[in-house]
Amino acid sequence: MENAKKFGMVIDLDKCTGCGACMVACMAENNIPFRADNTDKMLSISWMHVYKLNNRKLFPDYEECYLPRPCQHCEGHGGHSPCVSVCPATATDYDMDTGIVSQIYPRCFGCRYCMAACPYHVRQFNWWDPLWPDGMEKMLNPSVSVRMRGVVEKCSFCIQRYQQAKDRAYMEGRREIAEDEYQTACTQACPAGAIVFGDLNNPEHAVHQLAQPDPARHGHSKNPRAFRLLERLGTNTKIYYLSSREWVRKAGDNYLEGEFKSKAHS
Amino acid sequence: MDSALIPKGVKRCPAWQFIMWIGANGAVLTWGVFALLLVYFKGLNQTNMNNAYGFALWIWADLAVIALGGGAFFTGFLRYIVGKDELKNIINYAVLIGFICYSSALMILGFDIGQPLRGWFIFWHANVHSMLTEVAFCLTAYFGVLAIEYAPLVFENRMIKKVPFFHNLSHNMHEIMAVFAATGAFLSFFHQGSLGGVPGVLFGRPFGFREGVLVWPWTFFLFTWSAAAAGPCFTILITKITEAVTRKKLVKDNVIDLLAKISGWMLFFYIIAKIGDTLYWANVTAPSKGSTFMDFYTSSSGSAYGLWILFAEIGVCGVLPALILIIPKLRKTQATLWLAVILAVIGLCLNRWVMVLQVLAIPVLTFESWFTYFPSWQEIATTILPVAYGVIMISTSYRYLPIFPQERELNPIDEPAAPPEVAESEPEPTDAGPEPELSPAES
Numbered sequence: 001m002e003n004a005k006k007f008g009m010v011i012d013l014d015k016c017t018g019c020g021a022c023m024v025a026c027m028a029e030n031n032i033p034f035r036a037d038n039t040d041k042m043l044s045i046s047w048m049h050v051y052k053l054n055n056r057k058l059f060p061d062y063e064e065c066y067l068p069r070p071c072q073h074c075e076g077h078g079g080h081s082p083c084v085s086v087c088p089a090t091a092t093d094y095d096m097d098t099g100i101v102s103q104i105y106p107r108c109f110g111c112r113y114c115m116a117a118c119p120y121h122v123r124q125f126n127w128w129d130p131l132w133p134d135g136m137e138k139m140l141n142p143s144v145s146v147r148m149r150g151v152v153e154k155c156s157f158c159i160q161r162y163q164q165a166k167d168r169a170y171m172e173g174r175r176e177i178a179e180d181e182y183q184t185a186c187t188q189a190c191p192a193g194a195i196v197f198g199d200l201n202n203p204e205h206a207v208h209q210l211a212q213p214d215p216a217r218h219g220h221s222k223n224p225r226a227f228r229l230l231e232r233l234g235t236n237t238k239i240y241y242l243s244s245r246e247w248v249r250k251a252g253d254n255y256l257e258g259e260f261k262s263k264a265h266s
Numbered sequence: 267m268d269s270a271l272i273p274k275g276v277k278r279c280p281a282w283q284f285i286m287w288i289g290a291n292g293a294v295l296t297w298g299v300f301a302l303l304l305v306y307f308k309g310l311n312q313t314n315m316n317n318a319y320g321f322a323l324w325i326w327a328d329l330a331v332i333a334l335g336g337g338a339f340f341t342g343f344l345r346y347i348v349g350k351d352e353l354k355n356i357i358n359y360a361v362l363i364g365f366i367c368y369s370s371a372l373m374i375l376g377f378d379i380g381q382p383l384r385g386w387f388i389f390w391h392a393n394v395h396s397m398l399t400e401v402a403f404c405l406t407a408y409f410g411v412l413a414i415e416y417a418p419l420v421f422e423n424r425m426i427k428k429v430p431f432f433h434n435l436s437h438n439m440h441e442i443m444a445v446f447a448a449t450g451a452f453l454s455f456f457h458q459g460s461l462g463g464v465p466g467v468l469f470g471r472p473f474g475f476r477e478g479v480l481v482w483p484w485t486f487f488l489f490t491w492s493a494a495a496a497g498p499c500f501t502i503l504i505t506k507i508t509e510a511v512t513r514k515k516l517v518k519d520n521v522i523d524l525l526a527k528i529s530g531w532m533l534f535f536y537i538i539a540k541i542g543d544t545l546y547w548a549n550v551t552a553p554s555k556g557s558t559f560m561d562f563y564t565s566s567s568g569s570a571y572g573l574w575i576l577f578a579e580i581g582v583c584g585v586l587p588a589l590i591l592i593i594p595k596l597r598k599t600q601a602t603l604w605l606a607v608i609l610a611v612i613g614l615c616l617n618r619w620v621m622v623l624q625v626l627a628i629p630v631l632t633f634e635s636w637f638t639y640f641p642s643w644q645e646i647a648t649t650i651l652p653v654a655y656g657v658i659m660i661s662t663s664y665r666y667l668p669i670f671p672q673e674r675e676l677n678p679i680d681e682p683a684a685p686p687e688v689a690e691s692e693p694e695p696t697d698a699g700p701e702p703e704l705s706p707a708e709s
Contacts, residue, residue: 042316042637053633067633074470082470088398089387109387110310110380113398115320119470119630125320125380127311149309150380230630232556233470251632254472254556 006075006099007157008200008238009187010210010226011068013248015194016050018066023048025189026070029158031140033130033147045124047071047155048186055247065248068195070186071122071155072229072237073101077218082235083114083123091152099200099238100157108151115152119230123154157197158184179205200238211240227252271425271666275674278665287661291654298651301644305377312644318637321622323645324378329461329618331367331374331652332405333489334611336497338364338412339454343494344528346447355521358419358669359508360501365412366659370652372409375402377648397463404457411450415443422668455490462489465621472555473562474625476547484543485621491539495532496614498525499587499607506604508664514677516670523598526607530591533610537584540617544580562628564636571624571636579620583613 026032026048038044047070054064074081079094081101091108094101115123129149132140140146143160147153165181179198187197198205200213212222218236221227225242227249229235243249250260267281278284305312315322341360345353379385388402421427421436459482465474466483476483502522509516548559563573590596590606597603627637641649663669 040316042318043311051633076469082468085393085395086397086467088393088396088402089384089391090393091387091391107384107387107391108381109384111378111388111398112315112320112380113396113464115317116626117468117470121317121631121634123320124317125310125315127309127316129309148381152380230470232554233472233630235470254561254630254632256553256556256558259556 004097004099004201006200006238007162007182007198008073008099008207008211008213008240009070009157009184010196010207010240010242012194012196012210013065013067013241013243014245015192016066016068016190017192017194018050018052019191020050021189021191022068022186022195023050025185026155029141029144029185030156031130031144031146032153033126033128033132035128035131043127045126045153047122047124047153049121053248053251063245063247065243065245065251067241067248067251068186069120069122069229070184070239071101071157072120072235072239073099073155073157074235074237075099075219076234076236082117082119082233086113086117088113098159098162100159100162101154102156102159103152103154105145105147105151105153110150110152112152119233119235123152125152126150161185207240210242213240225249229253268666271423273424273666273668275679276668277677277679284661284665288658291657291661294654295651295658298647298654301647302377302651304644305648306382310380312642314640314642314645316637316639319623319626319639321626322639323641323649324374326615326619326622327649327652328371328374328378329464329622330615332371332458332461333493333614333618334497334500335364335367335371336454336458336493337499337501338367338415338497339408339450340494340497340532341501341525342415342447343451344525346444347451350524350528352521352524355670355672356501356505356517356525358671359505359517360498361412361415361419362660362663362669363501363504363656365409365416366652366656368405368409368412370655371405373652373655374648375405397460397467400460401457401464404453404460408450408453408457411446411453414439414446415450418443419663419667419669423666454493458490458493459486462486462621465625468625471625471628471630472552472557473628474621475551475555476543477551488536488540488543491532491536492614492617495529495536496610498529499533499591499610500614502526502529502603503607503611504660506607508660512664514673516673516676518672518676519598521672522603526591526597526603527594529610530588530597530606533584534588534592537580537588540580540584544576562624571627575616575620575624579613579616583609583616587613 023046027046030047032045032047034044049069051067051069052064053067054062075094076082079096081094084092084094084101088111089107089109091104092101092114093104110125112125115125126147126149130146143164161184162182165177169175169177169181184197187195196207196210198207200208200211202208210223211226213219214222220231221240225244226240228237228240229252232253241252272278313322338360341353341357344350345357376382376385388399392399418436418439421432427433427436462485463483465471466476466478466485468474476485478484478486502525505517505522552559563576564571587606587610590602629635629637
């Protein structure tokens, strides 16, 4: 696995305005189904979900922050993602070449054990058949299969774009793809430039420079502004968040009283 | 009407009464089947599950009935492996209850998946690292064992055993039943444990996650232990209910007393282990993930997940029934015996509820809140369906099969002398033992 890539993302929460463009781009790119009434977010599907956080203080100290949450593509320890190891039918996989956690829709039989395993709620279930308004089916992305009722789906880091970029490079006689040849839909759609995507293993990629992952500590960031969600659980995610605000960084994980500073910066 | 099918020397209710009883339960069963068909044809949107509650009432029911059916494997283990001979008088019923529980569990698993037609993928594309895979394999295999254990009892029906093939098959199956009992105990250890492993391996869910030995979290062992401890309590409870409904004594007190005593001691040591596990988890595991004990319980009054649930599971439904069952005087008193087995069964069900539903109710991300869920009528109907199925199975088996070897002795009836021509028309196989003693427990 000498040239193994580890695709990941850095999301600068100080830049995110919560506009939701990433969610819309994701839904369009990945043929995400929706219903006439899509208001119940516990029943609808959004691979990219934007949370609204606040510092639980009153005006004038009140602050809020938007936190986009795609699949965290957990590596765990040695590819032992929370969801991958539990799937009884091998319908989800951790790719050691890319670090992407994939989902094989025609193999998933909908037991939902992976949903129970994921603490981030990135895995969502097709409770209904996907139905598109008349004419809209012609606008579906032909590179992404539409999922059927009764299976689990989740963010794939727009893996179809990676495959297309690799195909293009192969046709041009190249073995490697450039950083800008494979970018996720949410990254490109973000008007604030808050999302940076690339290979965490490649020191030339912006995502590596921002995240500064420490391989000796399961990718723990050396950047004092950076944190990962629920890092203490050992999920070893590949989504790094940046914030200059301490309460935001603290909101990324659970801490006992007085524990935040020592744990977060150790 | 059906007297030719009823075992000799026992009294059963009139056929019309039996048909009414089956009809009433059949109506409940039909309601469940209707809900089941809705789920099959319309999908899991018929439930109140959601993206936070991927597991809900059905998975709880699955875990609970499998644990309650644990009376079959543990009673078989005690009877055939340990050699507790008295238990031959209740092993038939334990097997029947186990058969009902496991067939119900398989049925629930059959519709609790989004793509039922792909259910076989769990065997074909098996992921050996998944606890659910182990559950599926062991559960299916053990259901086969239970079917083999139950079959000889069916062959003991008066009409069926007239066929020499079934009579001989039944006799030969009795001979090797210990092998199946041992196989069943082995398989049960693993699938009961694997069900405990289902929440125990979820390292993303600190309420369910446990450390352990090699690949097995502590919950693996606790689930097996609790099923072996409280499963026999369920067997006793159903026996007692059957006795109450039929208004007959069906199993002698010494048999019940022995099973209750063993169950009590198992429960006693289980609850000590459970308390130890809870203390270690609360003081070591959870804090290492940044959570305090009280992060996992809501403090609002009337909450489904307040501390009351822990005290109910471990104290009222754990320590109390264990103490009742290990104290001879209390165990031998009918009222306290009833109380103990009911509490033990509730405690087991509460444990499975907590380890499935509470795991998912608790917010792990700091900016999320507790998740709530209440099952839809379709979920409730399909969960009651196995209960109606169980009642029908028990009623039918009790009526037509010699389930309770001690029934004739405990309930002698004055049979009118049979006219010679009738006696000749129903010759008994010459090598059959006396009927009251017929049971898979007897070789």
